[in-house]
Amino acid sequence: QVQLVESGGGVVQAGGSLGLSCAASGRTLYRYVMGWFRQAPGKQREFVASISWSGDSTSYVDSVKGRFTISRDNAKNMVYLQMNSLKPEDTAVYSCAAALSSRRLSTERLCDYCGQGTQVTVSS
Numbered sequence: 001q002v003q004l005v006e007s008g009g010g011v012v013q014a015g016g017s018l019g020l021s022c023a024a025s026g027r028t029l030y031r032y033v034m035g036w037f038r039q040a041p042g043k044q045r046e047f048v049a050s051i052s053w054s055g056d057s058t059s060y061v062d063s064v065k066g067r068f069t070i071s072r073d074n075a076k077n078m079v080y081l082q083m084n085s086l087k088p089e090d091t092a093v094y095s096c097a098a099a100l101s102s103r104r105l106s107t108e109r110l111c112d113y114c115g116q117g118t119q120v121t122v123s124s
Contacts, residue, residue: 002026002113004096009118016086016122022079022096022115029053029098032112034072034079035105038092039117047106048094049081059106064090086122093117 008020020036035050049060049070058070069082079096095118097111104110 004115006096006115006118009120011121014124017084020081024077032098033102035097036081038094040092050102050105088122088124091122
């Protein structure tokens with residue numbers, strides 16, 4: 001069993017930055033695509049970003065392209081999401097996710113392993 005634990009959420013003003021971290025434990029996530037979802041109150045879960053096992057392939061939802069950067073450190077079993085130029089509409093609970101395909105994350109919005117999430121609030 002894999003556990004994913006997020007950290008780094010908080011309150012930031014519009015235009016500011018936050019960095020989220022996700023620590024994986026329990027077993028190796030070899031070959032797993034890692035990603036981030038977010039869910040705002042009253043809205044469906046939204047795919048934010050994903051990164052391949054090797055790190056050479058990333059994908060982002062259009063609304064965060066150029067502002068968010070996903071990265072991973074396989075030696076440390078960590079995944080990161082650097083968020084810059086934050087907007088009030090980025091306010092949501094951000095959760096870490098792992099799946100064996102990027103399609104499962106980005107299109108199906110499902111995860112084989114899912115974190116509980118961390119709150120990000122962007123004030124205007």
